[in-house]
Amino acid sequence: MPPKAKKNPASGSSNSFYEEQQLADDTVILEEKLKALKRVYLARMEKLAEKKQQQLELEKTVSTCGEGLQLKKDERTDVLTDCTRVYKVDEQKAVREVAKLDASLNDLQEAKRKTQSKIEECTADFDNRIKGKKREYEFLCERTANMEKEFATLLSDVAQSAP
Structure with a gap:
């Protein structure tokens, strides 16, 4: 609050009353x-307190989970060893299968290349035949057109020479 303005000394008793009232108000506030x-x-x-209680409960849960985790780790080690053995056998089988498939793929690609070249040869041969x-x-059409003209000329000559 802003400081209060000072009043005349004549009103001194009212000033102390206001000060007491101000002090009482300040005390209440x-x-x-x-x-x-x-x-x-x-x-x-x-x-x-609630957070501390939750922390204690979580610590207890973590401790319980830690014990369970250790048991599971021990079980997992045994399973992992067995799985590793099985994995290696399966990997060897897969490598052999991949090698077979790779050889087969190479053979098929070679056969495809040969077939493709035969197709190209046949296509070129058929294109040449079609052009021929x-x-x-076109030669026969031209010859037929010439024969038609000759035949038309003969007909017109016969028609003119006929009485």
Whole structure:
């Protein structure tokens, strides 16, 4: 609060009354603040007690889980050894199978390459045959057109010479 303005000394008794009233008000305010701080402190202490209880429960759970974990580790070691043996046998089988498949793949790729070259040869041969047949067809069409013209000329000559 801003400081209060000083009053005349003539009103000294009223000034002390106001000071006493101000002190009483300040005391009440401070008591209320103290009560509020105590409530906050108690709430925090309760939360702290709850957290401590949770921590103790979690430590107990961790301890129990640690014991169970050690038992499982011991079991896992035995299982892991057996699994390693089985894995190595399976790996050897897989390597042999991969080698067979690789050889088979190489053979198939070689056969594919040969077949592809035969297809290309046949395609070229058929293309050449088709081109030859087209030329022959064009030649025959041209020859037929010439024969039609000659036949039309003959018909027109016969038609003109006929009485």
